[in-house]
Amino acid sequence: MLETEKNRKARRLKTGAIFLVILLVIAELVALVADAGEAGKPVQPSEAIQRVKEEMRKEAAAENSNAEGKSKLLWNSWYTMTVGEKVPFGYYNDRVEKRDGKYAYQNQLWKMEEGFINEERVVSFGKDDANVSPILFNFLGTYRDSEFSIDGTFKGTKLSVKARRNKQNLPPIETNVPSKAFLSTLFQVWIGKHLPEAKPGKRLPFVTLFEDGLDTRYASINGAMTLEAEDDYAKKTGTKKLSVELAGMKSVWYVLPTGESVRIEKPDQHLVIEKKTEAEARRFLVKRTEDLPKSGR
Structure with missing residues (x-):
């Protein structure tokens, strides 16, 4: 194409x-x-x-x-999110490009919460360096009738944040971040850059920032990635199996050499994320007639 x-x-x-x-x-x-x-x-x-x-x-x-x-498209992938092995929770689209020596990430996510489908969108940019150093990000979330937006820009290690909730400005934030910190949405790009140096059983530490981290005033989060031995799923899909520790939570990632994820398991949240076709993802939260109770007639 x-x-x-x-x-x-x-x-x-x-x-x-x-x-x-x-x-x-x-x-x-x-x-x-x-x-x-x-x-x-x-x-x-x-x-x-x-x-x-x-x-x-x-x-x-x-x-x-x-x-x-x-511009060079690296991947444009769709995913479904399942809780407890069978409850559809949400779906999302990840699009990653390389533009003029920078990485551009776009995410659009739909999730079912309290009977409503809420939507979140994130755009982020990072430099083409070993740390995928952050440049800027935009977060937009709609929850029922409310809207929440965040704009963050970086000048070196200085982060400036402006946020709005329901069209009302929130107090701005200015803070310093670690020199090796990257935006959490660009984690897969970071993986792709460091996967070649990963050794089985050896932890690779990292520092990241959550784009919606207003409550913590964008305190950095420490994490680590470990390359695991191949299992049957990794062999079948041609992926690398990674163990990831972040903010005290553990997860398992199956990724391609570029860092693009194929499957993510988050046991602490009973959540499984799987790569699907766009058609499969878009109908994931749609109530299907075969799921409805029989009338008996």
């Missing part, structure tokens, strides 16, 4: 360039004819044509290079 879109862009660019060359050549020929008529000299269009062609070739190459260099 990505290759097809790239080919389409290339064809559109080439067609536009050719059309513009024709227009420019015609314009220059008209000018040359006029100048030659006044000077009584024969028309020599080849130099003008070659010059225009060369300029258009350079422009087309630059445009194509910029288009390819600006």
